[in-house]
Amino acid sequence: MALPLEVVLANNLWVIICGLLVFIMTVSVGFLEVGELGTDMEVSLLKTMLIAGSAIFFMAFIGFNTAFAPTINGIIGNPAYNGFFLGGFSSDTNQLLTGAWWSTMGQGLTTGTYFLFETAFASVTLALVGVVVLRKMKLQAFFAYSTVYFVLIWSLPAAWIWNPQGWLARMGMADFAGGLVVHGAAGAAGLGIVLQIWREEQKRGRIESIQVPYKLNSGWLTLSVLLLWIGWFGFNPGSVLAFNNSAMTVVLTTFLAAASSFLSIMYFRYRMIKKMPDLIYATNGVLMGLIIITPLAGFVSPASAVILGLIGGPLFLAAEKWFSGFKWFSDPVGLFPGHLLGGLFGVLMIAFFSQRTFAIASGNPVAGGTPIPDGLLFGGGSAAIQQLGIEALGIAAVMATVFALSYVSVRIIGAAMHGILNREEL
Secondary structure, eight states: OOOOHHHHHHHHHHHHHHHHHHHHHHHHHHHHHHHHHOTTOTHHHHHHHHHHHHHHHHIIIIIHHHHHSSEETTTEEOTTSSOTTTTTTOSSOTTSSSSOOGGGTTTTOOHHHHHHHHHHHHHHHHHHHGGGTTTTBOHHHHHHHHHHIIIIITHHHHHHHTSTTSHHHHHTOOOSSOIIIIIIHHHHHHHHHHHHHHHHHHHTTOSSOOOOOOOOOHHHHHHHHHHHHHHHHHHTGGGGOSOSHHHHHHHHHHHHHHHHHHHHHHHHHHHHHSSOOOHHHHHHHHHHHHHHHGGGTTTSOHHHHHHHHHHHHHHHHHHHHHHTTOOSOOOTTOIIIIIIHHHHHHHHHHHHHOOHHHHHHTTOOEETTEEOOOOGGGTOHHHHHHHHHHHHHHHHHHHHHHHHHHHHHHHHHHHHTTOSBOTTTO
């Protein structure tokens, strides 16, 4: 039965606003790079504008279909389902003018609304991948990579987990707003790129990768984290896909996790260095909390969000120290200790902290036909252990696939462009 018209309109308005907030996050990542690496990094702003434009174009061209259309054997969305560019010139395309997109019937979202929201997610995910590119990769090569990324690399995990017909979704995989589809997969894609960069640097006789130093700009850095924090208001609460009490609960879990992680990292960093930490640690504390809570924001209570945020501080500091030991890549903006580790940690915590009451309220009562169980910390027992196994399997499958596709893509692009390294900068 169709939802009342006013409820459908309210849901669409809510998701459109949230989608626009998520779009702001793409360029905010460019602000983050400028804030951490210096005002001579204006190329970061051009890069993030390129990402936003490419996302809208290539997702409309075919990427939206390959991610969210009814799937072919649970692997990839049918690329012909909605035609190119959301139906081309046809006035009789699937739900473009009337009705709801097939997988959002319960929320009553139109094709245009759902396309805008998910395209914003695809856009910011590539922006996260791009923080390891810095000055090193030719912008032309990165643009070529973006075409493959939006059509296939990003779409596959989305089709497997967020598409109800995806093979991992049918098994019971849960990832509320993208701990794996966005953050973990961004880390895997970034690893593929830095491996190719390192291969080319080695050919030029380097024994260590060129390290990009910090050049902190407090104004840009503060602006970036505030815009990203505000953008996360659309990122997590918008993933409820409806304007209801659960969406407001997700606002609370998201913001509490961020604030708790901020206080946690400032405390532990202070204990380490015996003085007030730099602004960069305040920024990373907020971001780590937001990243960790992303995959389970709709499944947990506010108190659980606080605990997860408090864990985020020491987790980031330990990861930062560990990743800094590797000299074959440069990652000053923190893709690997923040997004990669934080995202995967949050996905695994679904099996420990989830509570069915919150999952049902957020529109995620079942995964693969089986109710999302209470977590191990809430009496989930064997069902929670099984959920942990499913989440781990999903992580392994997505990470391996995205890394392989990313690396092969940049190898091919490098062969076609005589390398992906920006020789002028190096």
